[in-house]
Amino acid sequence: MAKAPTKAVQALLDVHVPHRLEKFDSGRDHFGAHAAAALGVAPELILKTLIVDTGTGLAVCCVPVSGQLDLKAAAKALGVRKVTLADPAKAEKSTGYVTGGISPLGQKTPLPTLLDAAVEQVPLVYVSGGRRGLDIELAPQDLAQVTAARFVPLGR
Numbered sequence: 001m002a003k004a005p006t007k008a009v010q011a012l013l014d015v016h017v018p019h020r021l022e023k024f025d026s027g028r029d030h031f032g033a034h035a036a037a038a039l040g041v042a043p044e045l046i047l048k049t050l051i052v053d054t055g056t057g058l059a060v061c062c063v064p065v066s067g068q069l070d071l072k073a074a075a076k077a078l079g080v081r082k083v084t085l086a087d088p089a090k091a092e093k094s095t096g097y098v099t100g101g102i103s104p105l106g107q108k109t110p111l112p113t114l115l116d117a118a119v120e121q122v123p124l125v126y127v128s129g130g131r132r133g134l135d136i137e138l139a140p141q142d143l144a145q146v147t148a149a150r151f152v153p154l155g156r
Contacts, residue, residue: 006130007096007106012138017146019138021129032065035126035135042066046126046135047119049102051091051111052083058094059083060104060113060147062127067116067155077114077152101131104147113149115140120151 096108
């Protein structure tokens with residue numbers, strides 16, 4: 001059997017979750033917008049993986065690239081007073097991925113994970129595959145199951 005290209009992909013293979021890999025030119029910034037354009041997919045279906053700092057630890061919030069993370073909603077869902085976006089170096093060290101390629105799957109240190117409720121009922125979403133220019137297409141319910149995530153309203 002061939003080796004998985006990233007730990008994110010391996011996490012899905014390990015539990016036999018159906019998925020499809022999509023490779024594309026990621027560009028140098030606005031990685032989600034590049035992914036949507038390159039894949040011909042609505043930006044509402046491409047999820048950005050944001051690492052937040054709760055003051056006592058880190059957590060993952062996945063929201064469509066077409067929107068923004070509501071930090072107050074994230075804090076409420078995580079049961080803390082407030083959250084901030086994590087320092088990129090801290091996020092990279094915790095997840096084992098580089099900024100722009102952070103996946104909610106296969107992280108070095110599994111973190112509490114929230115998924116925006118806006119994608120709970122769609123058939124497929126796309127998340128980073130663990131490196132820039134690689135996305136994984138999968139059902140949001142499968143993503144939630146593998147990451148032990150909860151669906152909560154996170155966007156604004």
